[in-house]
Amino acid sequence: MRILIVSHSYIVDLNCEKLRQLAQLDPHNQVMVVVPQTWRPGGVQNRLIQAPPWQDGNFQRLPVANFSQNNQAALMFGWPIVKILRQFQPDIIQVEQGAKSLAYAQLITLSRLLRLRASHCLFTWWNLPYTNKFPIDWIEGYNLAHTDGLIAGNQDGVNILRDHGYRRAATVMPQLGVDERLFKPQPQPELRSQLKIAPGQFVVGFVGRFVAEKGILTLLDALAGLRDQDWILLLLGRGELAATIRRKAATLAMGDRLRWVETVPHDQVPDYINMMNCLVLPSETTQQVKTLTAVGWKEQFGHVLIEAMACAVPVIGSDSGEIPHVIGEAGLIFPEGNGEELGDRLRTLITSPDTAKTLGEKGYQRAMTHYTNRALAEKQLAFYRQIRGD
Numbered sequence: 001m002r003i004l005i006v007s008h009s010y011i012v013d014l015n016c017e018k019l020r021q022l023a024q025l026d027p028h029n030q031v032m033v034v035v036p037q038t039w040r041p042g043g044v045q046n047r048l049i050q051a052p053p054w055q056d057g058n059f060q061r062l063p064v065a066n067f068s069q070n071n072q073a074a075l076m077f078g079w080p081i082v083k084i085l086r087q088f089q090p091d092i093i094q095v096e097q098g099a100k101s102l103a104y105a106q107l108i109t110l111s112r113l114l115r116l117r118a119s120h121c122l123f124t125w126w127n128l129p130y131t132n133k134f135p136i137d138w139i140e141g142y143n144l145a146h147t148d149g150l151i152a153g154n155q156d157g158v159n160i161l162r163d164h165g166y167r168r169a170a171t172v173m174p175q176l177g178v179d180e181r182l183f184k185p186q187p188q189p190e191l192r193s194q195l196k197i198a199p200g201q202f203v204v205g206f207v208g209r210f211v212a213e214k215g216i217l218t219l220l221d222a223l224a225g226l227r228d229q230d231w232i233l234l235l236l237g238r239g240e241l242a243a244t245i246r247r248k249a250a251t252l253a254m255g256d257r258l259r260w261v262e263t264v265p266h267d268q269v270p271d272y273i274n275m276m277n278c279l280v281l282p283s284e285t286t287q288q289v290k291t292l293t294a295v296g297w298k299e300q301f302g303h304v305l306i307e308a309m310a311c312a313v314p315v316i317g318s319d320s321g322e323i324p325h326v327i328g329e330a331g332l333i334f335p336e337g338n339g340e341e342l343g344d345r346l347r348t349l350i351t352s353p354d355t356a357k358t359l360g361e362k363g364y365q366r367a368m369t370h371y372t373n374r375a376l377a378e379k380q381l382a383f384y385r386q387i388r389g390d
Contacts, residue, residue: 001091001092002090003029003031003090003092004034004088004094004118005034006077007096008036008039008075009096009176010035011036011039013051013054014179016061017177018177019033020059021373021376022059022377025378026381031060032060032090033059034062036064040069040070064077066078073097073101073102074102075102075103076106077106081106085107091384091388092384092388093107093111093118093120096122098124099144099164101143105139105143108120108146112146119149119388120149121149124153124161125300125301126157127153127157129160129163149168149170149384150168150169151171153173153301153322154321156321173376174306176303177376178303178307178367178372179372180367183367184270185312186270186274188271195234195275197234197275202230202232202277202349203232203234203278204223204346205280206219207272207273207304208236209238210239210245211239211240211241212284212286213286215282215284215336216235216241216245217244218282218339219233219282220249221342223343224254225339225343231350232257232259233257235258236261236264236272238262273313276313277313277356278316278346279308280315280317280342281302281318282317282318282342283299283321284337285298298321299318300322301321301322302317305327306367309331309367310364310371310372312361313363314349314360314363315332315359317333319333319336331363332349
């Protein structure tokens with residue numbers, strides 16, 4: 001099967017592992033990944049990224065001249081994309097920029113003009129209801145009408161596009177898997193010592209952006225009710241809420257229990273996760289986040305959860321968005337924004353090492369079964385074969 005994947009996400013080498021695995025599943029598979037020639041993600045990575053070409057067996061990444069350097073929906077490609085389509089003759093064209101993507105509309109149109117016999121797939125993360133206005137409604141309608149397969153990062157994403165008229169095949173799976181070669185159980189006593197964490201102290205961990213919707217302030221409230229327990233809070237990340245977190249921690253007289261690590265290379269993140277006795281993702285649904293075409297945010301997946309699970313670190317998550325479905329029976333869930341309930345879940349793990357160990361083991365097995373790059377590649381290939389009728 002000749003598979004063409006289009007997304008800005010794969011300018012990062014580590015993000016390509018699932019697709020490299022996809023190319024290896026069948027000797028007849030050929031996977032070509034088209035990425036923007038230049039991209040500026042914004043946020044903490046506010047710099048221009050240029051991904052080099054990459055060939056590895058039947059996997060190939062090809063940068064193509066692009067229009068728009070930082071807007072996912074507005075991304076489009078220059079004339080070389082036509083030559084690529086003609087030469088590659090894909091069986092599958094998958095664009096991972098959402099249902100309202102101009103790049104997806106562009107690839108569908110070119111595929112039809114060139115009379116390719118490709119099946120068209122889209123990937124979306126969006127999981128909150130929305131109403132479109134012209135011309136966005138026309139673009140989305142055109143894209144959905146020519147979509148043979150929908151892959152959504154969460155069940156809400158499928159339900160929303162069903163409400164918008166999509167009726168064909170759909171499946172739920174994250175865009176990226178966890179690399180079990182990096183994220184694996186590996187104690188870090190030396191790193192704990194460097195951060196002045198005593199051997200017996202319980203480390204509560206958070207990894208992510210310091211923004212209101214990630215629920216860090218609720219996590220502080222929860223820990224304030226556990227002063228009788230010997231815990232340390234390890235915060236890994238950065239963001240606009242950092243000063244507020246410091247002030248609140250000082251007000252709650254827990255500043256000496258905090259450990260801050262703002263910048264860590266991705267290949268070292270597993271070391272810090274392995275320091276933790278549990279990882280918490282206390283995300284909170286909000287209407288304060290706005291994009292060009294929609295308002296609001298709730299947790300779309302929570303990739304850090306499967307990274308912690310792959311390290312056999314027990315996880316606690318709020319019930320925002322996809323989190324309960326990611327965790328399943330392999331962790332603890334609490335109502336979003338409820339510090340008292342989160343404190344109850346934390347107390348369970350702190351005071352019951354056997355429960356923590358059991359949940360860590362369940363999380364590890366769930367990650368290895370459902371969320372490795374290999375597992376996701378196999379699921380994605382099966383979906384392609386379904387829509388192709390193979």
